[in-house]
Every structure is written in structure tokens, then in C-alpha cells.
Amino acid sequence: MKKIAIIGTGRVGLPFGLFLESLGFSVTGIDKDIALLKILRDRIMPFEEPGCQDLLTHSRIQFTDDISIIKNVDYIFITVGTPLMPHIETDLSNVEAVIKSLIPHMQKGQSIFLRSTVAPRTTEYVKSFLEEHSSFRIGKNIALAFCPERLAEHKALAELKTLPQIIGCEDELSYEKAIEIFAPFNVKMFKTTYISAELVKLFNNSARYIEFAVANQFAIYANEFDQNIYDILRLANEDYPRGFIYRPGLTAGTCLRKDFGMINELSPGSDLLLASWKINEFMPYHLIELAARHAEIKGAKVAVLGYTFKRDSDDTRDSLVPKLIRYIERKVPHEIVLCEPNLKTQVIERYANRNISEALQGTDIVFVAVNHKEFSNSNIIWKALKPEALVIDIWNCLGKNQVVLRKERV
Ligand SMILES: NC(=O)c1ccc[n+]([C@@H]2O[C@H](COP(=O)([O-])OP(=O)(O)OC[C@H]3O[C@@H](n4cnc5c(N)ncnc54)[C@H](O)[C@@H]3O)[C@@H](O)[C@H]2O)c1
Structure with missing residues (x-):
């Protein structure tokens, strides 16, 4: 069974993790919010999202704040918050903290999928950061793709089954790995560059x-x-x-x-x-x-x-x-x-x-x-x-x- 870690089990990450589990993946949820983790371990939905309470009640997802468990998974999704600073500037600190904490535990052959909404060129930055601070090479021994989440709150489970998935990647390995995850969704999948994928998400919302x-x-x-x-x-x-x-x-x-x-x-x-x-x-x-x-x-x-x-x-x-x-x-x-x-x-x-x-x-x-x-x-x-x-x-x-x-x- 393919193993997935979801980092950031909030409004996007939690329904996404529950949906992946319903498709037969083995999912672990990682979050830094200890109070949230306790609620999730008690199998209580922390917010309203139709259909999710039922999935959570019967779920086998382990919820933890221990990032080192990622060494045992095949795929890692990053779904942490990306607010704006008080300036016109993305606050990337959550994404940066996650990437830094991943590096010591990463294994060859793993895939990293950025799913948080980010500014153009952020995936390129994540790639450069990973390659600068580790011996891994994207497209050679590790995969990286930006796969934006475009659903509307309170329609998560319905839209995960219908919205086309944009896959922003710049090498064949990363595309193949993304397909392994998204093919079971039974939705259209569109391959494009990092920046186009980042812009698709931003253009949808901005329009x-x-x-x-x-x-x-x-x-x-x-x-x-x-x-x-x-x-x-x-x-x-x-x-x-x-x-x-x-x-x-x-x-x-x-x-x-x-x-x-x-x-x-x-x-x-x-x-x-x-x-x-x-x-x-x-x-x-x-x-x-x-x-x-x-x-x-x-x-x-x-x-x-x-x-x-x-x-x-x-x-x-x-x-x-x-x-x-x-x-x-x-x-x-x-x-x-x-x-x-x-x-x-x-x-x-x-x-x-x-x-x-x-x-x-x-x-x-x-x-x-x-x-x-x-x-x-x-x-x-x-x-x-x-x-x-x-x-x-x-x-x-x-x-x-x-x-x-x-x-x-x-
Ligand atoms: N909410 C939506 O409808 C929606 C839809 C599409 C895309 N998005 C995008 O998805 C991303 C997540 O949004 P959300 O609404 O789920 O946010 P959220 O605040 O509900 O969830 C984010 C979670 O990430 C956790 N987190 C932050 N830093 C962490 C770290 N270093 N390690 C572990 N966990 C960490 C937080 O504790 C929180 O539980 C954002 O980029 C958002 O723009 C949201």
C-alpha cells in the first residue's frame, strides 16, 4: 500500500488526507498544532466539511507532530497555510519551516508535492533550496511538483472527485509520481510548468x-x-x-x-x-x-x-x-x-x-x-x-x- 504524509491537516490537508485514504492510500497527518492533533485523534472534525466527519470516525489515519515519520512514506504533500504578510508579500515561513525540517529525514525515491497556494516562482525556490541543502536532485532521485488545490470549502469531497488536477512539474519522474497519486481520483490531469500551475491557481481566484x-x-x-x-x-x-x-x-x-x-x-x-x-x-x-x-x-x-x-x-x-x-x-x-x-x-x-x-x-x-x-x-x-x-x-x-x-x- 502506498504511503502518504500530509503536512498541515487544516481545511485543505484534512479533507484531502481523508479522501486519499478512501481511495486506498495509507495516510499519516502531520501538524504542529498540538490542540488540533488531539481533536483529530479523538476523531472529531475541527470544522464543518460535509462527509468528512463520517470518514474521520472510521479513519485509521495517525496524526502526529513528529516530522521524522516522513522517512517511512513514499509521497509527501505540503498543505500548510500561506497567508500574506502585513505587506504585499507572501508569508512563506510555514513552507520554509516544513522544507527545512524534511531534509534530514528525506529518502531517495520520495516525492514532494506542494499543494499550498503560492506566488509564482515559489516551486522553483523550493527546488533550489532542497538541492542546495541536500544531495538530492529533483527529477533524478527525488520528485517535486506543484499540484494546487482549487476546491471551495464545504464542497471538498465533491470537488476532489470532479476538478481537473493541474500538475506543475519540470521532469518526467515528477510527472510519473504525480500520476500515481492522482490517477485514482478519476479526474482530468493537466501537465504544465511550475509557474503556469502557480498562475492557474492564482488566476482562478483573482478572476x-x-x-x-x-x-x-x-x-x-x-x-x-x-x-x-x-x-x-x-x-x-x-x-x-x-x-x-x-x-x-x-x-x-x-x-x-x-x-x-x-x-x-x-x-x-x-x-x-x-x-x-x-x-x-x-x-x-x-x-x-x-x-x-x-x-x-x-x-x-x-x-x-x-x-x-x-x-x-x-x-x-x-x-x-x-x-x-x-x-x-x-x-x-x-x-x-x-x-x-x-x-x-x-x-x-x-x-x-x-x-x-x-x-x-x-x-x-x-x-x-x-x-x-x-x-x-x-x-x-x-x-x-x-x-x-x-x-x-x-x-x-x-x-x-x-x-x-x-x-x-x-
Ligand atoms: N481553505 C481553502 O478553501 C483553500 C482552498 C484552496 C487552497 N487553499 C490553500 O491551501 C493552504 C492551506 O490552507 P488551509 O485553509 O488548509 O489552512 P489551515 O490554516 O486550515 O491549515 C494549515 C495547517 O498547517 C499547519 N502548519 C503550519 N505550519 C506547519 C508546520 N511547519 N508543520 C506542520 N504543520 C504546520 C497549521 O497548524 C494548520 O493546521 C493555503 O495555502 C491556502 O491558501 C485553501
């Missing part, structure tokens, strides 16, 4: 980020002209065959929000990605300005519905909602309450996490910050609100085709 920025820019324009963006979108999109304009929203998340920087760190000028970042990052402030045009935030009770970075998710990483809350705070409201049904905690940051009805009791201003399914039942929301309450619904979650609504006028 979405730009599309949402276009939608957000148009919403800002419409609101500045005091027009209804949802009327305009319906008129622009209906039966129009050339192009589709997306809905506006708080566009963020651990991938979309950072990946623009991985291209931008290598280019000196302004570009569309940077402009998109600016627009998407401006949206929380835009929503505050919009609310302030219609109501006094100072002294008001404000409810924020949703806290995670995307719909029906429990992932808060890189959400724009904390930023929205900080801007609300600067307007000195009397009270802020949150409602985040996907988080079990009673308190988020320092605010109470209430159910919808409690959060809306006596509320003056409501921001629908995330388009969770719980918020699309507008009957519950209208019933709980007082007549003069103002609602800012950038996602059109309530289905009223208006960003700015007053209960008494709906």
Missing part, C-alpha cells in the same frame, strides 16, 4: 475576486446616484447574452482576499488586482456611509447578522465583518449585537452572539453582513423588528431587491 469587485464598484456607483443596484442588475442581466454582472457583497475569505498579493508582490505598478482589492476592502465603510445617510448610528442599537467570511460557513478567517464592526464602533452606537448561527460560541469578540429574534429585539439598524440561509427567511426578520428599523442588505438576502430598507415601507 472571481475581480468579478465581485466589479459588482461592488457598480453598487457603490448606484448608491451614489441614489439608485437601486438590484433594479439595475435585473435590467442589465435579464435575457442579455453578453456577460453577467454579479451581486455585490462583502468579498473576502482566506483565499480570495490574499491571492491577489501573490501576483502583486512581483510587480511594481498598480493593476486591476490591486484596484479590486481596494474596492472590495472599501465595502464595509461604504455600508456604514450608506446607513449613516438614512439613520443616526450614534446611540443606536445595531445588529450585525453574520460573522463568517462566506454563506453557510463556520470559517471566520479573513472575514470583512470584524472590519464592518470596527467602523460601526467608530460611530459610537449604544449597543452592538451579533447573530452568527454557524458559530456555537455565546460571545464573538466582545459581543453577544444571539439568535435572530433576540438580536433584532429593539434594534434600530441591521446590517445583513453575510447571506446565510437563516437570514433569507425574511418573515422572521420582519416580525422581530420594530417598524422604523433600518436594514442594510447588500446581498439582497431578504429578497426585497433593495440594499436600504425600512421595515415600515416594505
Whole structure:
């Protein structure tokens, strides 16, 4: 049985490892997070990912922080986090730490697959580093490929079975080794260079980020002209065959929000990605300005519905909602309450996490910050609100085709 080590058993590495095990590979999970390892050994999923709890419950995966076990495996996948620094610069420290810790334990014939999202030229850097600090030679006695993960959270198991796998490699041995792993996935496989593979991943995410920025820019324009963006979108999109304009929203998340920087760190000028970042990052402030045009935030009770970075998710990483809350705070409201049904905690940051009805009791201003399914039942929301309450619904979650609504006028 072929043996695989997954280094970084988070949102990408854990579902990937469970899926590989379901295909018959022998998998070991390595992570530096001791608390996470304990949860995994107790066979508890640390986050929501459909189908994974069942696989984990019946899994034989060993979870460890001992990197030396890699000497007993055939393939090593690196799935550690690659955030941006506070600068426009990838924080490669996790990848670098892993590569350094691997070298003393590596064996001839092994394969290393980088699966974390990285900036162009990172795989080339990993190759140079490995060859400089060891006697191994990529393509001769060790394999190296960049095989990006392109799935969306909460669709991991479904998309691992369907998304084509990009294989960035520059020698035959590495390609053959990658095929040994990915052929059983029964998906299309595309061979390309390191940099093309790195760019495919970044272009996929950046294209979405730009599309949402276009939608957000148009919403800002419409609101500045005091027009209804949802009327305009319906008129622009209906039966129009050339192009589709997306809905506006708080566009963020651990991938979309950072990946623009991985291209931008290598280019000196302004570009569309940077402009998109600016627009998407401006949206929380835009929503505050919009609310302030219609109501006094100072002294008001404000409810924020949703806290995670995307719909029906429990992932808060890189959400724009904390930023929205900080801007609300600067307007000195009397009270802020949150409602985040996907988080079990009673308190988020320092605010109470209430159910919808409690959060809306006596509320003056409501921001629908995330388009969770719980918020699309507008009957519950209208019933709980007082007549003069103002609602800012950038996602059109309530289905009223208006960003700015007053209960008494709906
Ligand atoms: N989350 C997604 O939907 C998604 C989708 C596609 C690609 N990606 C990319 O995949 C990578 C991982 O993302 P994620 O969401 O799984 O992150 P994550 O934070 O959920 O998981 C990363 C794990 O790596 C571990 N780790 C970090 N440094 C380590 C080290 N030196 N040794 C051992 N373990 C270490 C962390 O403790 C953590 O558990 C990132 O590059 C991300 O951009 C994420």
C-alpha cells in the first residue's frame, strides 16, 4: 500500500488526507498544532466539511507532530497555510519551516508535492533550496511538483472527485509520481510548468475576486446616484447574452482576499488586482456611509447578522465583518449585537452572539453582513423588528431587491 504524509491537516490537508485514504492510500497527518492533533485523534472534525466527519470516525489515519515519520512514506504533500504578510508579500515561513525540517529525514525515491497556494516562482525556490541543502536532485532521485488545490470549502469531497488536477512539474519522474497519486481520483490531469500551475491557481481566484469587485464598484456607483443596484442588475442581466454582472457583497475569505498579493508582490505598478482589492476592502465603510445617510448610528442599537467570511460557513478567517464592526464602533452606537448561527460560541469578540429574534429585539439598524440561509427567511426578520428599523442588505438576502430598507415601507 502506498504511503502518504500530509503536512498541515487544516481545511485543505484534512479533507484531502481523508479522501486519499478512501481511495486506498495509507495516510499519516502531520501538524504542529498540538490542540488540533488531539481533536483529530479523538476523531472529531475541527470544522464543518460535509462527509468528512463520517470518514474521520472510521479513519485509521495517525496524526502526529513528529516530522521524522516522513522517512517511512513514499509521497509527501505540503498543505500548510500561506497567508500574506502585513505587506504585499507572501508569508512563506510555514513552507520554509516544513522544507527545512524534511531534509534530514528525506529518502531517495520520495516525492514532494506542494499543494499550498503560492506566488509564482515559489516551486522553483523550493527546488533550489532542497538541492542546495541536500544531495538530492529533483527529477533524478527525488520528485517535486506543484499540484494546487482549487476546491471551495464545504464542497471538498465533491470537488476532489470532479476538478481537473493541474500538475506543475519540470521532469518526467515528477510527472510519473504525480500520476500515481492522482490517477485514482478519476479526474482530468493537466501537465504544465511550475509557474503556469502557480498562475492557474492564482488566476482562478483573482478572476472571481475581480468579478465581485466589479459588482461592488457598480453598487457603490448606484448608491451614489441614489439608485437601486438590484433594479439595475435585473435590467442589465435579464435575457442579455453578453456577460453577467454579479451581486455585490462583502468579498473576502482566506483565499480570495490574499491571492491577489501573490501576483502583486512581483510587480511594481498598480493593476486591476490591486484596484479590486481596494474596492472590495472599501465595502464595509461604504455600508456604514450608506446607513449613516438614512439613520443616526450614534446611540443606536445595531445588529450585525453574520460573522463568517462566506454563506453557510463556520470559517471566520479573513472575514470583512470584524472590519464592518470596527467602523460601526467608530460611530459610537449604544449597543452592538451579533447573530452568527454557524458559530456555537455565546460571545464573538466582545459581543453577544444571539439568535435572530433576540438580536433584532429593539434594534434600530441591521446590517445583513453575510447571506446565510437563516437570514433569507425574511418573515422572521420582519416580525422581530420594530417598524422604523433600518436594514442594510447588500446581498439582497431578504429578497426585497433593495440594499436600504425600512421595515415600515416594505
Ligand atoms: N481553505 C481553502 O478553501 C483553500 C482552498 C484552496 C487552497 N487553499 C490553500 O491551501 C493552504 C492551506 O490552507 P488551509 O485553509 O488548509 O489552512 P489551515 O490554516 O486550515 O491549515 C494549515 C495547517 O498547517 C499547519 N502548519 C503550519 N505550519 C506547519 C508546520 N511547519 N508543520 C506542520 N504543520 C504546520 C497549521 O497548524 C494548520 O493546521 C493555503 O495555502 C491556502 O491558501 C485553501
